[in-house]
Amino acid sequence: MGSKISLIRVFNKGKGRANNVQISYPERHNWLIMNDILPLEFLDSGQSVDLKLALHSSAQSKIKVILSWNDQKGKKSNEVILTL
Secondary structure, eight states, X not given: OOEEEEEEEEEOOSSSOEEEXXXXXXXXXXXXXXXXXXXXXXXXXXXEEEEEEEEEXXXXXXXXXXXXXXXXXEXXXXXXXXXX
C-alpha cells in the first residue's frame, strides 16, 4: 500500500479580492492536505495557491470539494469535482 502526491490549485479568476477563502469536503475521503493553508484571509485577483495532497493508494479517483469566499457582492461558493 503506497501513496501518491497531487496538487490542487485554487485560483482567483475574478476581478476583485476574495475574502475568507475556505475549502470543505462534503464526502468521506482518503487523502490529506499536507500544506494546510486554507482558510485564507484573502486571495487577490489573479493570485493562486497550491494545496499539496497525499493520496492513499485506495483513494477515490474523483473527489468533491466546496470552495467558498466572500466578495464585494456577498458570500459565494462553488462545488468542484476533481479528478486525481
